Amino acid sequence: MNNLLIPDSAIVRDVFHENDDTSTFSLQFTDAQKRLEYSFQPGQFNMLSIFGVGEAPISISSSNGSRENFTHTVRHVGSLTRMFAKLKAGDLLGVRGPYGNGWPLKQAHGKNLLIVAGGIGLAPLRPAIYNILEQPALFGKVELLYGSKNPGEMLFRHEYRQWAEQISMLLTVDDASGFDWNHNAGLVTALFDKMQSVPENTVVLSCGPEIMMKHVVKGLLARGFHSGQLYVSLERKMFCGVKKCGRCQVGSKFVCHDGPVFSYDVLENEPAEIIGVLGRE
């Protein structure tokens, strides 16, 4: 029996500083066979280790079309992720995965997509965005609403020009003071009044702080969307990724295995006391 808790080794090939506290790391498995075998779906995550520090679940933020290298976008806010800030090209990491179910992109074929992201929540959505950009014929209209604290904290800014050629984008920030900013100000949900997306034939993908997703869901339901077309990606503490450590349980679901992406109709009838703010109040 393999010890599925032992990670594979990967080398940091490149580090890109997104902003003051977030970096994108391009990784490559040291083992050539593993590089060939490895594949993932947009929305899945890996368990990343720095040996001697610990291990945490981090979403994959690169295109699943490229398998030689893959990227993780990490915000340096926890005991482990703060150590990530010190990593440089050539350093060694442990990687296990991919885990989780990923975004329902196949179900979205032939349909319109509305993507609603907040802060670091754009990272797990970027593989989905690449997937759409690489195969535009498979999808209808695609719209991205993205909000962050301020313009400086927005992720992947250098890619927006290219994205905007194929998908319509609405950006908003809580506070633009000190920045040259000609987009929106306010919460991401305020963009619903400006968006083109309509409920008909649309799949919604959302990731961000859970309280943001709660308001996204509320706002869209009020606009005629139904819960079965809304998908959210949850964050929970995880120590294994394989339904064993028990940390990520949400009601009878394991976020690491049954999620992290859930259709909102799975969550809406579970009590908020048990599963968190996305549950039934």
Add this chain to the structure above:
Amino acid sequence: MLQEDHPLVKSAGAVSLPAAELNEFVAALMQKYPVVAPIPKGREYVFAQLEDAAQLAKDYQPTILPAKKVLQQPLETIFSFVRQEAFAEDGKCTSLGEEKICFVDNGAAVQKRILFGVRPCDVNSFNVLDEVFCKDLPDPFYCRSRHETLIVAQNCVKPCRSGFCYYQQTGPGLQRGYDLLLTELNDVYLLEVGSEAGRELLALHPFGAASSEMSLAKDELLAAASRRLPKHILTRNLAELLEENVDHPVWDDLQRRCLGCGTCTMVCPTCFCYNVYDKLDLGLESGVRQREWDSCKLMEFSQVALGHNFRKGRQARAQWRIYHKLLYQQRQFGKTGCVGCGRCIYSCMVDIDLTDVAGTLGGE
């Protein structure tokens, strides 16, 4: 006395053993394998590896920690790692320029052993944990241990101090999940064979024949024990009652009383959650990744980076434990998360009793 090649032993589903000879049988088992069994510790009992058959507690209250601790140890090393050339040959190494990191799988070797005198509630907890750890994506540690552990179980002919196993269909008599099953009948033990491996153990000691009277006596004793259990849990419509009563005042009461100490989860035979951390040696050249039992009753359990906690309040945590035991674990794994051992009730410093909670929800 029947010898090992006697046809009765070979074919029988059951044999008998004079109570006075139990230690001799245990001593014979110890000759063959390490034997882990309940022994007295202070006024309580614990599972420990026997050094002498006389240590065995034949008639005991539930141990402080469940027998689970033998299969999912409270603290386990997942793997070791070291930064240097030429480490252990069976390790898996990665070279990176001058740097080399090697892993040693600490779960690789498990010794065969016997778990002796396990009660039906604890054996049933293994059946629950098998679903958690060994179904898809098997956990190497638990499943290797489980595979190498022979179960010599012991039926409860006397009720324990806070059990309600009968209502959870997990005792006081054991139906399955054993290699050998002992039932104490006055001055003789009835030994039932549950597996080929169990039958092989019978070759280690001479046994008498089992009679149909013994079988009847066993049934009567277990039926009597069922009637005399100290606790009862409402099971009818319990899932529906839990679903419909998330806001019931009983949860406020629980929040006021619960200390959030985590004892109920530490003594629970079906709790499986764990914490993981790395430890480095002082020279920063080698280290280990370990896992340790953890408790959903502790505040930090659901806390993520930046301090957000998905179950911060004591009520949320107290409620979660009971919902997971009595509702969600059934949905997740098809088996109830409560085997009715009563350890959480006996151990609780403020007398929280999940049978009372279930009863209150049912209007009892």
